[in-house]
Amino acid sequence: MPAVVLEDESLRDGLQFEDLVLPFSHKRRLFDMLRAAGVARIQVGSFVNPKVVPQMADTDQLVRELGGVEDVLVTGLVLHDKGLQRAVSAGLNHISLSVSVSDTHSRKNVRKSAAEALELALDLIVQARAANITVRAGAQCAFGCVYEGAVAEAAVVEALARMAQAGATELNLADTTGMANPRQIKQLVGVVAAIVPEAALSLHLHDTRGLGIANMVAGYEAGVSIFDTSVGGLGGCPFVKGAAGNVATEDAVNLFESMGVATGIDIERLCAVTTLFESLLGRRLPGRMNRVLAAHAIR
Amino acid sequence: MPAVVLEDESLRDGLQFEDLVLPFSHKRRLFDMLRAAGVARIQVGSFVNPKVVPQMADTDQLVRELGGVEDVLVTGLVLHDKGLQRAVSAGLNHISLSVSVSDTHSRKNVRKSAAEALELALDLIVQARAANITVRAGAQCAFGCVYEGAVAEAAVVEALARMAQAGATELNLADTTGMANPRQIKQLVGVVAAIVPEAALSLHLHDTRGLGIANMVAGYEAGVSIFDTSVGGLGGCPFVKGAAGNVATEDAVNLFESMGVATGIDIERLCAVTTLFESLLGRRLPGRMNRVLAAHAIR
Numbered sequence: 001m002p003a004v005v006l007e008d009e010s011l012r013d014g015l016q017f018e019d020l021v022l023p024f025s026h027k028r029r030l031f032d033m034l035r036a037a038g039v040a041r042i043q044v045g046s047f048v049n050p051k052v053v054p055q056m057a058d059t060d061q062l063v064r065e066l067g068g069v070e071d072v073l074v075t076g077l078v079l080h081d082k083g084l085q086r087a088v089s090a091g092l093n094h095i096s097l098s099v100s101v102s103d104t105h106s107r108k109n110v111r112k113s114a115a116e117a118l119e120l121a122l123d124l125i126v127q128a129r130a131a132n133i134t135v136r137a138g139a140q141c142a143f144g145c146v147y148e149g150a151v152a153e154a155a156v157v158e159a160l161a162r163m164a165q166a167g168a169t170e171l172n173l174a175d176t177t178g179m180a181n182p183r184q185i186k187q188l189v190g191v192v193a194a195i196v197p198e199a200a201l202s203l204h205l206h207d208t209r210g211l212g213i214a215n216m217v218a219g220y221e222a223g224v225s226i227f228d229t230s231v232g233g234l235g236g237c238p239f240v241k242g243a244a245g246n247v248a249t250e251d252a253v254n255l256f257e258s259m260g261v262a263t264g265i266d267i268e269r270l271c272a273v274t275t276l277f278e279s280l281l282g283r284r285l286p287g288r289m290n291r292v293l294a295a296h297a298i299r
Numbered sequence: 300m301p302a303v304v305l306e307d308e309s310l311r312d313g314l315q316f317e318d319l320v321l322p323f324s325h326k327r328r329l330f331d332m333l334r335a336a337g338v339a340r341i342q343v344g345s346f347v348n349p350k351v352v353p354q355m356a357d358t359d360q361l362v363r364e365l366g367g368v369e370d371v372l373v374t375g376l377v378l379h380d381k382g383l384q385r386a387v388s389a390g391l392n393h394i395s396l397s398v399s400v401s402d403t404h405s406r407k408n409v410r411k412s413a414a415e416a417l418e419l420a421l422d423l424i425v426q427a428r429a430a431n432i433t434v435r436a437g438a439q440c441a442f443g444c445v446y447e448g449a450v451a452e453a454a455v456v457e458a459l460a461r462m463a464q465a466g467a468t469e470l471n472l473a474d475t476t477g478m479a480n481p482r483q484i485k486q487l488v489g490v491v492a493a494i495v496p497e498a499a500l501s502l503h504l505h506d507t508r509g510l511g512i513a514n515m516v517a518g519y520e521a522g523v524s525i526f527d528t529s530v531g532g533l534g535g536c537p538f539v540k541g542a543a544g545n546v547a548t549e550d551a552v553n554l555f556e557s558m559g560v561a562t563g564i565d566i567e568r569l570c571a572v573t574t575l576f577e578s579l580l581g582r583r584l585p586g587r588m589n590r591v592l593a594a595h596a597i598r
Contacts, residue, residue, distance in 0.1 A: 184558075211550075211553075218516070244587070254510075259482045259483075
């Protein structure tokens, strides 16, 4: 069975809307623990306005400190020119960016129409490639939008194809609203893979309606081998009512390993990260495997 | 797409280990609300010793009261001769029984070895059929046991085949410990369907490791169309450390309906049952769709 790669986004998607602004030393420690557990890709933050999102203010510093790390693909989220300049200046080799294919969600999230956001993204991709940075480009609300309902498949495919043409080497389908179902995942993954076969495909799944892991299985069966997760299932989106976090990294590890699919991740070490996050945030996170391990129900 | 049938077990699997003993009038009201929401099968209780499981003490009374109900398949769990006599005397037309295929789990649960429990079940099936009662027979721990680890597929198949031969018309594969994965579900469902093609197959999935819905999808893709659920994901098992409840009925409804598979259930009416359970039990249940609906995030 082909192995999978999990991109842990706890430090970015997980923390960006938490009330608590995690001190730098904790972030560094969480990164080191994720790395020691075998997580091969870590999204460490986003290059956004520190006044608006103070949780991400030390992303530059973290990226700088991690400059020598070679066994983990360190990545960060870029939204605009200024963010890209900061990523370049911090020495980042790989960035993520994404656009919403829903106009309403796009306007709420970045105050731009979907079309305007796409033009900006295309420009950012060209600039990043010129600076020798590889780019993963994503489509948010790819499976539906709480404001607009169904999203046209053609709009998703067009946005992704244009971003691949501009130089993105990986395309990410994001179920921002948790509205995807397994059938739809297989359908859209199949279409995108057929139209943009040269790009790697990844899935970013929110568990709002409890379908995160079922959608992950569907994606794997459709040929996807890269999945975004966050420890304990941290995360959410303030622009999507009732939104839950990503699929929990440790639950994804259990899923794949139990099916004989290698993740390269040590689940016990990973759950120590969940425990630390829970103690820093002062609440239980929705992921299941940390509790199962704690109950010694695993052999 | 073939429609599915959900058997709601909130009143049995959901309540049997709750500290709260729900008054009869509440149970009756919950049944009526489930029925009004379109749930076509309801497991209303078990015929066990009321001194040991006071939560189930009024099962006989409930079954008697529901004698005239024709649009819902009313069912109850039977564990032994005395329970069967009570079910017959209450006028029940359909019962569920099941045996654990793990010796250790069987001894903890019913103080009998798996082989002894199977012989008892075979005898109960014959008696029930003689009393004109239809029987669903299940294998607990069919996908693994927290005490014994992997469970031999042959043991599961043999137990189910013998119970079908004795007269059970539906066979239930129960992931009591939440250890199943989607690949294993497809494998075991395929084997059982091939060996006992005359019996209907159903799945009873616990969400302990977060794989309940993914396993449900796998079961559906393998041809299963009957799934046990409980409102809000109520339930668990005191003999399985860290065990979580069943898949939430409302989350299963959302899953199937979003894939275009009819359930016959009105999710808004169903979530009113979840809300009532939450208020009676004084805590939030793990199911997702009740919160999504409450956040008006659904259109």
